[in-house]
Amino acid sequence: MSSYYIEGRDFASFVDTLVQDARVVGPIAKRQKFVFGEVSSAQDLRLDYDVTLLPPKKVFFPPKQEIARFDATTVEGTIEPIDTVLLGVHHYDVRGIDMTDFLLREGNADWNYLAQREATTIVASNVQRVAPRAFWASMIDKVGPQGHDAYLTKLDDGYVYETRTPKGEALLAHGTFRDATASDIAAAQKVHADVLGQCQQQLPYTSAEIATKIRESYSNEALWDELSRNCFSCGSCNTVCPTCYCFDMRDTWNLDQTSGSRTRYWDACLTKEFAAISMPGGLKENFREHHQSRFRHRFMRKGAYLNEKLGSPACTGCGRCSMACTADIADPVRVIKTIMEWS
Numbered sequence: 001m002s003s004y005y006i007e008g009r010d011f012a013s014f015v016d017t018l019v020q021d022a023r024v025v026g027p028i029a030k031r032q033k034f035v036f037g038e039v040s041s042a043q044d045l046r047l048d049y050d051v052t053l054l055p056p057k058k059v060f061f062p063p064k065q066e067i068a069r070f071d072a073t074t075v076e077g078t079i080e081p082i083d084t085v086l087l088g089v090h091h092y093d094v095r096g097i098d099m100t101d102f103l104l105r106e107g108n109a110d111w112n113y114l115a116q117r118e119a120t121t122i123v124a125s126n127v128q129r130v131a132p133r134a135f136w137a138s139m140i141d142k143v144g145p146q147g148h149d150a151y152l153t154k155l156d157d158g159y160v161y162e163t164r165t166p167k168g169e170a171l172l173a174h175g176t177f178r179d180a181t182a183s184d185i186a187a188a189q190k191v192h193a194d195v196l197g198q199c200q201q202q203l204p205y206t207s208a209e210i211a212t213k214i215r216e217s218y219s220n221e222a223l224w225d226e227l228s229r230n231c232f233s234c235g236s237c238n239t240v241c242p243t244c245y246c247f248d249m250r251d252t253w254n255l256d257q258t259s260g261s262r263t264r265y266w267d268a269c270l271t272k273e274f275a276a277i278s279m280p281g282g283l284k285e286n287f288r289e290h291h292q293s294r295f296r297h298r299f300m301r302k303g304a305y306l307n308e309k310l311g312s313p314a315c316t317g318c319g320r321c322s323m324a325c326t327a328d329i330a331d332p333v334r335v336i337k338t339i340m341e342w343s
């Protein structure tokens with residue numbers, strides 16, 4: 001849509017005015033790290049973050065979410081969307097949201113997710129510091145962001161604010177903006193181009209090459225054994241991932257044994273119980289019993305099955321899984337390179 005500019009000295013009052021009118025969620029400091037959390041004033045906001053511990057999908061899809069209450073005769077949904085501005089989302093996390101939007105809309109749409117998603121305005125912001133394990137620069141041609149409503153780019157003395165949707169345009173009323181000049185826009189483009197060279201890791205293959213080779217590797221037991229040998233099935237690589245969306249449902253019954261509630265929880269396909277099912281006669285079956293098959297499943301999903309559906313790997317290059325894995329075996333760059341080069 002259009003490009004605007006706001007002076008640095010006016011930006012704090014823009015954020016403070018937003019906070020008065022809506023819930024604002026953005027990057028804030030947590031000890032030496034960063035998280036997406038509720039912003040109570042402009043002072044909280046840390047747009048200079050490198051990466052957050054968890055991705056912003058938790059705003060629409062919380063780790064634990066009560067979705068319904070029931071009694072003997074009725075079931076009532078409990079989701080109540082809150083008008084929210086999600087401020088300061090890096091482009092790779094916008095792309096993660098794009099993927100979950102697609103995956104949770106297709107087929108039987110997940111309105112428990114979509115209700116809060118539609119009540120949210122997303123303002124992306126440029127990456128000012130690159131996380132050490134990030135590789136999004138080599139994913140950006142595969143994964144361009146689309147689901148944001150506006151894009152904020154920090155220049156020396158202020159910010160360029162590009163609107164993408166009417167929701168992004170509506171936020172202009174909260175601040176003192178002027179039209180961006182051609183030199184403001186050129187400066188913002190240079191900021192984006194310069195940061196691309198700062199990712200230390202690269203994944204130099206096309207989406208199609210990755211999908212084909214990963215599928216071909218399915219039966220290569222030696223490969224998956226080598227890659228997964230030190231996995232202790234903690235599920236951290238799933239938990240921190242912006243594109244993982246599996247969940248478990250649990251019903252809690254009240255003492256009357258007729259009423260209760262249904263809650264969903266994030267699930268993780270690397271954990272041992274993920275694929276365990278009950279069978280008649282009190283038996284139990286686990287169709288991915290060994291950590292090799294669970295580790296393989298993660299890369300089949302991200303690199304092949306969802307890749308073929310999305311047109312790009314279900315990976316944004318955020319690098320969170322590499323940082324979260326104590327055994328240091330989850331890094332998609334290292335894993336996919338090993339698969340691509342295995343002879």
Ligand code: SF4
Pocket residue numbers: 237240241242243302314315316317318319320321322332
């Ligand atoms: S697989 Fe790892 S690098 Fe890729 S999106 Fe998930 S957490 Fe980020």
Ligand code: SF4
Pocket residue numbers: 230231232233234235236237238270271324325326327328329330
């Ligand atoms: S790959 Fe790493 S983070 Fe993922 S389950 Fe195994 S040990 Fe945990």
